[in-house]
Every structure is written in structure tokens, then in C-alpha cells.
Amino acid sequence: MSDAVFIGIDVSSQTLEIASSGQAKTWQITNDTSGIEQLVSQVSALAPELIVIEATGGYEFEAACALQAEGLAVAVVNPRTARDFARAMGALAKTDALDARMLAAFARVLHQHPERERFVKPLADAERQRLQALVLRRRQLVQMLTAERQRLRLAHAAARSSIERVIECLKQELGDSEAEAAAHVQRHHAQLAQALASVPGIGSASVAVLLAELPELGKLDRRRIAALVGVAPLNRDSGQRRGHRSIWGGRADVRRTLYMATLTAVRYNPVLKATYQRLLAAGKRKKVALVACMRKLLTILNAIAKHGSTWNPAMPGA
Secondary structure, eight states: OTTOOEEEEEEOSSEEEEEETTOSSOEEEESSHHHHHHHHHHHHHHOOSEEEEEOOTTTTHHHHHHHHHTTOOEEEEOHHHHHHHHHHTTOOSOOHHHHHHHHHHHHHHHHTOTTGGGTSOOOOOHHHHHHHHHHHHHHHHHHHHHHHHHHHHHOOHHHHHHHHHHHHHHHHHHHHHHHHHHHHHHHHSHHHHHHHHTSTTOOHHHHHHHHHHOTTTTTSOHHHHHHHHTOSOBOOEETTEEOOOBOOOSOHHHHHHHHHHHHHHHHHOHHHHHHHHHHHHTTOOHHHHHHHHHHHHHHHHHHHHHHTOOOOTTSTTO
């Protein structure tokens, strides 16, 4: 392990700051096509065990994909996680070079983590990257539409007609975006999409998010997939104190989609409806019961993706 090389890359819109565990100084390249080609060449020559890149609003995407395409292990980590590690190591200052070195140190620690696959996402192929872009665009349109509808409620009469025109335009764009995503899913993931959509409560938009943002679906056991999404309850115990367990972390976009699907499922899915009613009758709060149903729904979807089956109320996961 002492001879192994670990790489940390601090990302900005214009530059990439690279640190290697085997070198004292960092180096910088441009965050563009030519710079990323140079990055792949230089890093590949070092044969690192793991590369850690801090997620920076999408500016890290092209570099991460290029490195993964070269067959290198890449972990894209949450900035908060990286900063917490730096503070734990006593690095209170913040510069690009220092951040890159801390990410390289984090890579060494992460490499020994028993569940490092939670941080190392599978490489998205061209079809999945396109689906991710369509899902992201739909999410943006929904956010803009929500904002305009809120403005309409408070708007003066003089501004109402303008806002209403924008709302109609956004609704048209949203419909086109959803149609394009659905067509892409049917072209490239038709069999799996049909199996997932057979579960009452799961619609085409939910299927698109699951396929785009959760490629591990069906490849992990139920406990690990729940922890990956962030619906596994975490203990809050200390000494004699036994605190309430709660969920935290995970993939927020997948969890948000799963939550909305569960709101429908507890009304129309017979298995989840029975589970929800049983938990409420046992005195559980509604939010706690919903989270439990989210986890159960994810377990069902994971089993369907794993075995290639369709919805059956008598299936083991249900």
C-alpha cells in the first residue's frame, strides 16, 4: 500500500488542480478537451489505485468520464464529505493545491473502505449520459415551472399575462422533454423499463430517473442499495442513550423521486398500502411510515431489476 499511487483532483470551471500521493507538488491543467486529454495521459502513466474528484456543479463530469473510460477507478465525492475529511486532518485553510492534496489523502483512506463501491459509480455509457441529461433538463423545467406558478399567485395584474405565457411555454417544453426521455428509454432500456413500470406507483418519469441516476439497481443487495440511495435508517446511539434512527445522505434526486412514487404507491399499490396502514396502526408517524414504504418499494424494484421479473404481489420482496 505504501507504493500505491492515489490521485486527488480539485475542479473549477477553468482549471483542474492535480495532486499525486507520490509527488510533493501539485500541477494544473485547463478544464477543456485538450487539458483533459493531457490529464488522462499523465494520470494513466502513474497507474493510480484510486482517483478522487470533488463534485463541482457538473464541471467534473467530462474529466471523470474520460478517466473512467481509460479503465481507471474514479470516485466523485460530495464537497461536504471532502471538506469534513480535510478538517479532520487539520487542514483548515483552503486553496486549490491544498484541496487536491487532501483529496489524494482521502483517496488512500477511501481505497481501504469496505464499501468503496458506494463512492465509485459505474461508468455511464453514451446512452445513459444522454438519459441523464434529459432527466436533468426535466428537473430544471419542473423547478422553473414551479417558480413561475408561485410568481403568478403574487403578481400584479400588469404582469400576469407575461407570466401565463411563460408558464404555457414551460409546460410545452416539459411535455416535449418527457416525451424525448420516454422515447430514449424505449429505444435503449425497454425491457427493464417495462418491468419497473409494472409496479403500481411507478410511472415513466420515475423509471427514467432510476435508469439514469441509479445504474446499481439490481446489482446490489437490498441493504446496500438502500444505503446508497439514503433510505436506510442510521443509528443515533451513544453510551446508554438510544436515539431515534433517521435517514441521511445518499442520492437526493433518486430519493426525491422515490418519495413521490411512494405517495402514490401507498394509495394504489396493495402491498405498500397494507404496509403503510399497518405502520400507522402501530403508532408510527406518517413520515416514518412513508420512509419505511420507500425502502420497501426500492427493495421490490431492486429485486425486479435483478431477476428480470415483473410486479407480483406474492414476490418475496413484496
